Amino acid sequence: MIRINGEKFGRWSLRLDAAYCAVLGCAVALFAEQIAEGVALSPFLIAVAGIVVVVWAGWIVLMLARLPLQLVLRIVMVANVLAALAVGSASLAAATVLIVAAVVAVAIDIALFATSQLIALRTLPELT
Template sequence: MTRINGRALGLWSLRIDAIYCVLLGGAVAVASAQIARTIAQPAWLLALAGSVVVVWAGLVMVMVAKLRLRIALRLVMGVNIVAALLVAACSMTAGSMLAAFIVVAIAIDILLFAVSQALALRTLPAPEAVAG
């Protein structure tokens, strides 16, 4: 059985998460008026949320480049958990069962990124002890 490479998994998870955020955030921002008719949220709020998600994607890539992987994974995982809960809460305002299902599916996608980041953290080698 092959052991999971935590570093590779963590980097892939963060990069794919950023790509997902650009695509999803951009789509929500562009289609905010149409989405607002399906879930009872103001179009301006959806456009703002989509734009923030796109900016977040850029911040994730900066974290990948500038921070220790363990710190970046923890930060992004925490934000993903909060985002999944917020998106899931939006499903309660959906006008139809299908719309609610789609919103919950997106929340599950976001939560799965958090799971992959947790798995990467768990499989990273222990940090080196600092000699003092």
């Protein structure tokens, strides 16, 4: 059986999560008008959501540099669970099956990040 290094895995998970958020947030903010055509949400709301996601990416990196790893993993994992639920709920406003599938795929991506952070937390040594 392969032993996972919880610290290394957790840091990689958080870095990849931050990169994903930065890229996805920029794309959402830049293409808010086009996204709004496929879902029943305003372009302004979509653009703001994209900007918030980019800011969140920066916070992940900042937290990773300044806070204990276990705390950052917990914070980001909870945020990812909430984000996956929110994005998944947005699929209800989608106009076509293809858009529903795309929105659900993003929700699954986010949920997978939360899962990777849970795995990292479970493999870290317990603090006493």
